[in-house]
Each structure stands twice: as C-alpha cells, then as structure tokens.
C-alpha cells in the first residue's frame with residue numbers, strides 16, 4: 001500500500017538559533033478529476049479566487065491553485081491540482097497527479113449524463129495508480145444552477161456515492177447573482193466542499209516525522225502512521 005505523505009513548508013525566516021518550534025504550513029494536495037467541461041477549473045478557481053472565472057479554456061496538463069486556510073489555529077495550504085479532462089491534454093502528466101495525493105475530488109456535470117457514466121473509469125484510473133482506500137474521496141455534481149436541464153438524478157448519484165464510500169455534494173461553481181437562496185446555498189457548497197476535505201485530512205491521525213529537515217531545506221516529508229484511519233467518512237451528502 002502506498003504511504004500517504006504530507007508536506008510541511010517551513011518558514012524561510014527560521015534561523016538555527018531559534019529556540020521556538022518553526023512556524024509551518026501543512027500542505028494538502030487534492031486532485032480534482034473528471035471529464036472535460038464538467039467545471040473542474042471553475043470549481044477550483046471559485047474556491048481559491050472566490051469567484052467564477054470570466055472565461056475558461058480546456059486545461060492542458062494540470063493547473064495548480066492554492067489557498068491558505070486556518071483550522072483550529074493551524075494554517076493549512078490547500079493545494080488543488082486542476083487536471084485536464086481531455087485525454088490528449090493529460091497523457092504526459094498523469095503520473096505526476098497521483099504522487100503523494102492526500103484526497104481526490106471526482107467531478108461530474110449534473111446536466112451531462114455521460115460525465116456521470118465516466119466516473120467508474122476515473123475511479124479505475126486512481127486504482128491503477130495505486131491510490132489506496134485510505135485516501136479520502138468525494139463526489140461533486142456540478143452545474144446545479146442548470147437544474148432544469150439536469151440529466152443525473154440525485155438519488156442515483158447518491159447510490160453511486162454510497163457504493164464507493166464517498167460523500168456526495170451537488171453544487172454550482174457559478175456565482176449566485178440573484179436573491180435565490182437555494183442558489184446561494186449551492187455556491188456556498190464550493191467553499192464547504194474543500195473545507196470539509198481539509199478538515200477531514202487534518203483530523204486524520206497525527207503525522208510522524210520520517211526524515212530530518214536539511215540545513216537549508218524549506219520542506220520535509222512526513223509519513224503517516226501505518227495504522228492510520230482507513231475507514232470511509234460517512235455520508236456527507238449535501239443536496240440543494
């Protein structure tokens with residue numbers, strides 16, 4: 001089974017004479033995968049930049065977005081890997097996505113049944129890249145603002161999520177522009193989805209230092225205990 005590793009970024013202002021423990025930021029690497037056009041770029045942009053992007057183009061390879069959040073007084077860097085859905089744009093990068101992944105977000109488009117039907121293939125890809133069951137996964141049905149043209153029934157999606165021990169979130173990356181409370185709620189989910197993943201990762205068992213920090217290095221690698229929590233994390237389904 002592959003180890004889950006977590007990175008810590010140490011403050012560059014640290015001096016060797018300091019007697020205080022170094023301030024540090026834990027980094028959680030979360031990959032976002034799913035068919036082209038489901039809204040991976042919009043979702044990650046919304047979480048990191050706080051808005052729906054003016055325009056997007058198909059992602060080539062992978063884009064990184066980061067946001068530092070604070071949970072229980074600890075600063076955590078949520079690093080989102082926004083991957084390309086189009087096969088021709090992802091081929092060369094695929095090996096890199098899956099290295100030291102802390103969590104996976106599977107995205108489908110609620111208005112596109114084919115994107116939902118592709119999910120088993122995305123799950124299989126994770127398996128082929130040795131992603132263990134201990135790596136938290138969540139399922140996101142995006143574009144709920146287009147609910148009138150929805151092709152994927154919530155109950156069917158929930159059943160799929162249950163089968164694969166994932167919480168399901170239905171949401172919209174698009175900004176709620178009107179006073180529609182339900183849309184507001186949907187958009188707030190984008191924030192909540194990634195915060196939930198970060199909380200889940202933070203609450204997993206303590207990390208153990210596995211290699212000393214080099215004299216000049218800013219980053220050390222930490223390995224989780226062997227007996228880490230392997231269970232699923234219950235149903236966190238939030239529906240609109």
Ligand SMILES: Nc1nc2c(ncn2[C@@H]2O[C@H](COP(=O)(O)OP(=O)(O)OP(=O)(O)O)[C@@H](O)[C@H]2O)c(=O)[nH]1
Nearest residue numbers: 036037038039040041042056058059085143173174
């Ligand atoms: N109505 C609506 N449109 C959305 C939403 N999210 C994304 N879109 C639109 O869907 C299209 C594709 O969005 P992207 O975020 O680029 O899709 P992607 O999954 O990153 O696609 P690839 O990079 O090709 O894998 C764009 O035209 C977005 O404006 C949403 O929540 N609601």
Ligand SMILES: [Mg+2]
Nearest residue numbers: 040041058059
């Ligand atoms: Mg994209």
